[in-house]
Amino acid sequence: MKVLTTRVAHLILHHNISPSSICAVTFTNKAAKEMRERLKKLIGKDGVAQLKMGTFHALCAKFLRVYAELIGLAGNFTVCDADESKKILRKLLEPHKEFLAERNLTLKEATVATLISQAKAKGHNAADYLYDITHTYKVHPVAVVKPDDIKLVVAEIFKEYEQLLRHTNCLDFDDLLVFGVQLFREHSRVVSWCRHVLVDEFQDTNIMQYDLMKYLATAHECVTIVGDPDQSIYGWRSAEVKNLGKMQDDFYETRQILLEQNYRSTGSILSASIAIVSQDKRRIVKRLLSTHSKGVTPLLDEHSSELDQAINIATEIKRIVAYTGGMLGYNDFVILLRFNALSRTLEQALQKSGIPCRVLAGHKFFERLEIKDLLAYLQVVDNPKFIPAFSRIINVPGRGIGEKTLKGVLAKATAMKLTPMEVIEGIYDGEISDIKPPVKRKVGSFVKAIRTLRKLDNDDTPPPELIRRLIDLVQYEDHLKKTQQDWETRWENVQELINFASEVETDMSFDRVMEDLEKRVGGEVDWQDEGRALEEMELDEVGFVVDDGRTKGKDKGKEKAQSEKRDNVTTPLRAFLEASMLSTDVEDQNGESKDIKEVKEKVTIATCHAAKGLEWPVVFVPSVEKGIFPFSRSEDVDEERRLLYVACTRAQGLLALSYCSERMVAGEKKATELSHFILRVLKEAPVSVSPLSVNYTKFPETGDTRLNTIDRVLSRPSHLNWIIPRLLNWRKSFADRPRLKLMLRPRLKNINANYKLPQILSPVLSQLKDGNALRRSSLKARSSGQAICFKSPSPINLL
Numbered sequence: 001m002k003v004l005t006t007r008v009a010h011l012i013l014h015h016n017i018s019p020s021s022i023c024a025v026t027f028t029n030k031a032a033k034e035m036r037e038r039l040k041k042l043i044g045k046d047g048v049a050q051l052k053m054g055t056f057h058a059l060c061a062k063f064l065r066v067y068a069e070l071i072g073l074a075g076n077f078t079v080c081d082a083d084e085s086k087k088i089l090r091k092l093l094e095p096h097k098e099f100l101a102e103r104n105l106t107l108k109e110a111t112v113a114t115l116i117s118q119a120k121a122k123g124h125n126a127a128d129y130l131y132d133i134t135h136t137y138k139v140h141p142v143a144v145v146k147p148d149d150i151k152l153v154v155a156e157i158f159k160e161y162e163q164l165l166r167h168t169n170c171l172d173f174d175d176l177l178v179f180g181v182q183l184f185r186e187h188s189r190v191v192s193w194c195r196h197v198l199v200d201e202f203q204d205t206n207i208m209q210y211d212l213m214k215y216l217a218t219a220h221e222c223v224t225i226v227g228d229p230d231q232s233i234y235g236w237r238s239a240e241v242k243n244l245g246k247m248q249d250d251f252y253e254t255r256q257i258l259l260e261q262n263y264r265s266t267g268s269i270l271s272a273s274i275a276i277v278s279q280d281k282r283r284i285v286k287r288l289l290s291t292h293s294k295g296v297t298p299l300l301d302e303h304s305s306e307l308d309q310a311i312n313i314a315t316e317i318k319r320i321v322a323y324t325g326g327m328l329g330y331n332d333f334v335i336l337l338r339f340n341a342l343s344r345t346l347e348q349a350l351q352k353s354g355i356p357c358r359v360l361a362g363h364k365f366f367e368r369l370e371i372k373d374l375l376a377y378l379q380v381v382d383n384p385k386f387i388p389a390f391s392r393i394i395n396v397p398g399r400g401i402g403e404k405t406l407k408g409v410l411a412k413a414t415a416m417k418l419t420p421m422e423v424i425e426g427i428y429d430g431e432i433s434d435i436k437p438p439v440k441r442k443v444g445s446f447v448k449a450i451r452t453l454r455k456l457d458n459d460d461t462p463p464p465e466l467i468r469r470l471i472d473l474v475q476y477e478d479h480l481k482k483t484q485q486d487w488e489t490r491w492e493n494v495q496e497l498i499n500f501a502s503e504v505e506t507d508m509s510f511d512r513v514m515e516d517l518e519k520r521v522g523g524e525v526d527w528q529d530e531g532r533a534l535e536e537m538e539l540d541e542v543g544f545v546v547d548d549g550r551t552k553g554k555d556k557g558k559e560k561a562q563s564e565k566r567d568n569v570t571t572p573l574r575a576f577l578e579a580s581m582l583s584t585d586v587e588d589q590n591g592e593s594k595d596i597k598e599v600k601e602k603v604t605i606a607t608c609h610a611a612k613g614l615e616w617p618v619v620f621v622p623s624v625e626k627g628i629f630p631f632s633r634s635e636d637v638d639e640e641r642r643l644l645y646v647a648c649t650r651a652q653g654l655l656a657l658s659y660c661s662e663r664m665v666a667g668e669k670k671a672t673e674l675s676h677f678i679l680r681v682l683k684e685a686p687v688s689v690s691p692l693s694v695n696y697t698k699f700p701e702t703g704d705t706r707l708n709t710i711d712r713v714l715s716r717p718s719h720l721n722w723i724i725p726r727l728l729n730w731r732k733s734f735a736d737r738p739r740l741k742l743m744l745r746p747r748l749k750n751i752n753a754n755y756k757l758p759q760i761l762s763p764v765l766s767q768l769k770d771g772n773a774l775r776r777s778s779l780k781a782r783s784s785g786q787a788i789c790f791k792s793p794s795p796i797n798l799l
């Protein structure tokens with residue numbers, strides 16, 4: 001980004017090129033915003049306003065709006081987003097259901113959407129797709145083949161989808177590129193203003209985007225692209241890494257400049273990253289030279305379980321914040337994951353350790369739709385009075401119950417002093433009159449599912465099994481497939497919820513693992529006040545509780561008795577729900593945790609994909625295991641390796657990789673192995689020069705000169721620079737007192753008692769004139785969370 005931004009400024013300031021004749025393309029809207037901000041500082045607000053800047057999609061939309069008629073479209077077209085597209089496809093799929101069912105085939109609209117999108121990314125329309133699936137290119141001349149039935153159905157839907165979009169004057173996201181290319185290709189005057197095209201993250205452009213770039217450059221052929229083939233991580237979204245080679249063919253005067261100087265990371269982070277990515281022998285070989293010194297060798301740590309791993313990361317974050325004397329804060333840390341289901345244990349460990357966190361471009365685990373759905377079902381089973389849970393799931397999966405019907409049920413429940421669940425069951429059993437519009441026929445499967453689950457709960461069925469049964473009963477996987485484009489990711493979260501339930505059940509809870517850890521490190525780890533979190537949850541729920549009225553039916557009487565009997569006991573389900581609720585953050589309206597209001601800084605959790613283009617001083621990459629790196633669902637091992645490389649190269653000063661020897665998979669413990677990407681790094685270098693420091697669980701401590709590299713990489717004053725002037729300032733007021741009290745809050749307030757406070761400050765004090773005397777005088781320190789107190793037997797003269 002720095003290269004493109006600087007070049008845009010250079011063209012304007014030194015070559016007198018008008019900003020309005022420059023087109024700068026970024027990969028995301030976020031990157032466009034960032035580039036705009038950087039350019040404002042270089043060329044001013046007015047210049048930036050004239051630039052044509054944005055993603056390929058945004059640029060196409062802008063030009064199509066003005067020139068749509070040139071290619072037979074109306075200018076007032078609607079852009080239909082991915083959700084809308086899917087709704088249309090669902091309808092178009094309906095008439096084909098019987099044909100598919102007869103052949104025992106299933107086809108979801110999400111699959112149709114992906115196949116159509118992949119075809120459009122290559123510039124293919126429905127007719128091209130049909131040709132593609134009916135011909136094979138493996139023999140010459142091209143031979144005609146009989147395609148499978150699914151592909152034929154997709155081809156048919158593709159055709160109908162195209163017709164429908166045109167008929168309703170709609171363009172989907174892929175159409176923006178398809179019609180953009182057509183416009184720029186057929187009407188070069190539309191792009192005659194363009195003197196320079198600059199494209200960032202070029203390695204992730206697809207064929208249509210490449211063509212757009214080419215046609216935009218028609219008039220002047222001045223193109224600058226920046227890309228890193230080692231960071232091509234969007235093959236699954238039709239990116240074409242081959243575009244880099246194509247560019248050199250199409251623009252034969254292309255000059256290639258290798259950007260081998262790396263200003264971001266320490267030498268040892270680059271060495272470890274290169275050791276990973278260079279295992280791909282087909283990659284374009286390039287060097288990376290760091291402007292910084294070697295710094296701290298990246299760590300590779302093994303843990304016995306995911307919980308152990310998560311707690312170690314949380315503890316290490318606290319320790320680093322403390323040991324760097326406040327030079328690093330929580331904002332400086334990121335935990336990068338291969339997929340988002342892995343965030344659950346980490347979020348919990350951070351929360352339990354009082355470390356605030358945010359999830360980049362996504363939701364926290366217990367806030368994810370699928371987790372909330374399943375928990376809501378179980379809440380209704382456990383506590384039918386809890387209306388928000390009932391309202392959430394009555395139409396999940398879809399049962400044709402809309403807002404109006406729900407309101408009707410809730411109103412009837414209030415009028416009859418019953419829970420809405422009792423109303424629904426009463427209507428289903430014919431004991432309560434139906435409402436309008438009627439629900440009796442729609443709620444059959446729902447009532448049966450809740451009753452089965454209730455029975456299982458009464459029998460104290462373990463929660464992991466309860467969740468499995470729930471998923472089966474409501475066909476939740478199918479529901480996700482039908483409604484969510486990223487259903488696989490969401491399904492992984494569902495499996496992770498089963499893992500969590502198993503942990504609670506087997507008492508492999510955080511508290512337990514934490515106890516073990518404390519025994520091992522011989523110290524204590526502070527906890528958030530769980531009681532307070534619970535109190536807040538209960539307060540939230542109070543508003544939703546309805547009167548405890550019951551119907552008089554025979555079975556209901558029995559159920560009531562059973563339910564009342566269980567009201568005051570801790571059932572396995574209740575223990576699980578409680579553990580889940582305690583795992584959520586209590587956020588106030590501003591999105592800040594109430595417990596840590598004054599702390600604005602947060603540790604970031606992100607997927608490796610979402611971290612593209614970003615950087616952090618400290619990066620943790622947990623779970624570098626077989627099946628995760630490379631991810632078992634991925635077909636492209638090289639791309640998976642590049643993804644790990646992208647993750648590692650986000651680190652500026654410290655990088656820590658870790659893996660578990662055992663992990664839960666769908667509720668069962670499975671042995672795991674280190675990723676072969678890392679195994680190869682270890683095998684290929686002798687231990688003495690290994691780019692990874694194995695099983696060295698901690699980063700260096702204060703006073704270690706390797707830490708000074710981080711000060712320089714980040715251009716931040718070091719902890720020593722920060723503390724010494726303060727000590728000198730304070731010396732006057734405290735010099736004649738036997739007790740020296742250093743108010744180091746808030747920088748050091750996260751220091752824990754077991755971090756041996758004197759150790760932290762002794763290197764600092766030794767730099768002061770009488771530091772040695774001070775150390776000799778059997779220094780003692782304790783942390784009250786407010787301050788650090790040093791006691792010394794005699795008055796201290798610091799200078």
Ligand SMILES: Nc1ncnc2c1ncn2[C@@H]1O[C@H](COP(=O)(O)OP(=O)(O)OP(=O)(O)O)[C@@H](O)[C@H]1O
Nearest residue numbers: 001002003228231262263264265612613614615649
């Ligand atoms: N010439 C330079 N002098 C000093 N710092 C620089 C220079 N060029 C880049 N940097 C710094 O290096 C870091 C990486 O720069 P930038 O984000 O532009 O790189 P990039 O090639 O887009 O990275 P990636 O593709 O890996 O995300 C930033 O912190 C940036 O400020």
